[in-house]
Amino acid sequence: MNKTLLLPKTSLSVFALTAIAFSGIAQNQSKPNIVHIVADDVGYDDLSCFGSKDIHTPNLDALAESGIKFTSFYAPHGTCTPSRAALLTGRYAPRVNNNTGLYVLFPHSKHGLEDELEVSITELLKEQGYRTGLYGKWHLGHLPQYLPCVHGFDEFLGIPYPNDHGPERIGNSGWRPNGISDPAIPLIEQAQVIKRCDNNDLAELPALFTREACKFIYRSAKEDQPFYLQYANIETHTPWFVPKGFEGRSKAAAYGDAVEYLDTSVGIILNTLKRLKIEDNTIIVFTSDNGPLVHKDEELENCYGRFGFTDPDREHVLREGKYQERFEGGIKVSCIMKWPGHIPAATESDEPITGMDLFTTFAHIGGAEIPTDRVIDGKDIRDLMFGKEGAKSPHEAVYGFTATGRLMSVRYQNWKLILSGKHWTGNFDSPQLYDLTADMGEATNVASEHPGVVKKIMKMAENAKIAIKNNQPLK
Incomplete structure (x- = not known):
């Protein structure tokens, strides 16, 4: 590699420096x-x-x-x-x-x-x-x-x-x-x-x-x-x-x-x-x-x-x-x-x-x-x-962990659960639930309308926190 910092004038010059004498190389x-x-x-x-x-x-x-x-x-x-x-x-x-x-x-x-x-x-x-x-x-x-x-x-x-x-x-x-x-x-x-x-x-x-x-x-x-x-x-x-x-x-x-x-x-x-x-x-x-x-x-x-x-x-x-x-x-x-x-x-x-x-x-x-x-x-x-018919996500849920292991959110099927606690994005006394199919922008908390969903995902969240703490696999 050339260790001199070159200053190209256009994207064409960027490509020209690498494309000279390209005749096609089929691997x-x-x-x-x-x-x-x-x-x-x-x-x-x-x-x-x-x-x-x-x-x-x-x-x-x-x-x-x-x-x-x-x-x-x-x-x-x-x-x-x-x-x-x-x-x-x-x-x-x-x-x-x-x-x-x-x-x-x-x-x-x-x-x-x-x-x-x-x-x-x-x-x-x-x-x-x-x-x-x-x-x-x-x-x-x-x-x-x-x-x-x-x-x-x-x-x-x-x-x-x-x-x-x-x-x-x-x-x-x-x-x-x-x-x-x-x-x-x-x-x-x-x-x-x-x-x-x-x-x-x-x-x-x-x-x-x-x-x-x-x-x-x-x-x-x-x-x-x-x-x-x-x-x-x-x-x-x-x-x-x-x-x-x-x-x-x-x-x-x-x-x-x-x-x-x-x-x-x-x-x-x-x-x-x-x-x-x-x-x-x-x-x-x-x-x-x-x-x-x-x-x-x-x-x-x-x-x-x-x-x-x-x-x-x-x-x-x-x-x-x-x-x-x-x-x-x-x-x-x-x-x-x-x-x-x-x-x-x-x-x-x-x-x-x-x-x-x-x-x-x-x-x-x-x-x-x-x-x-x-x-x-x-x-x-x-x-x-590859678009296999009927293919589904290999994850039961996707978890939003901080680098220190604090769990902030859980994505499960069409649901997104935000865990309670203090944070610069807001202090929540209880979990918040969003239906991402109907509410991609997470504007309407529907936790009170779906207590069973909240309970189910909260259980998944507790298991995930234990798995991370004990260095165990997540589902």
């Missing part, structure tokens, strides 16, 4: 490639194929038209680090690191995802002959012993934590030691810091990551090696910087520009697969790590101006957003999957599934065995992916 290997696009803080309805009216995402829309949309897909957590740890390990967030959990990490954090305690999907796939690469954001520990290449990634080019963990945030948020400012964001290749990025650099990193991801695809295809690529974009996380020339395109301000640039990057990656003639042997999965920002944040605005401005009047179909596991807006996110010849085109499923299911499903597709020395919460969802 002969039988194991499918896997491209997992992990969007950062993108809301459920922030894609036009999921209902957005002010953000245009033609490439993701086309992906949905050629594959399946999951409309009840749950990210494992409402914040970045715990959610990404669960995605990588297939385990609920409080189980990670030998049941200690993993909180949101900062530049001054001294801990991360422990390789000795966890098994990642990349480690399993490497054992099956996969080349593995991560381009974009990591956020599971910035010290050398926690970086991606320790966890089964052959290649890594990216940033170790979010792009707003820079020197602008001078201890104002309460998460940082008083008076200690963060260093400039490091750009890391493998385990080496190759550049400290100012805001102009951060704006051009999305193009760099797209370009290098395409080069990774090309190298893997040329060597006829199956690959797992995690493309973890950064521009949809504050500050919403995009490469020069892409500003002001969206009707949803800087955030909308960022989502539309992500869509452009997705289109470039899809086109690379097509030009190499390997799209038919490639599984593409688009998800988000958690829901979007929905509340104004004065500190972000002071640091980044319009690139940190959240419009509180912008409407979403789900209640609340990131930073919580109570309401749908924090953990229910858009999900699209495509695999020509296996996943029926233009299909949709509302069966509840989770980000942790990708661990088990990718492992099975890649020929790997699931570890038996630990609890794996992810289930195999191939029947749902």
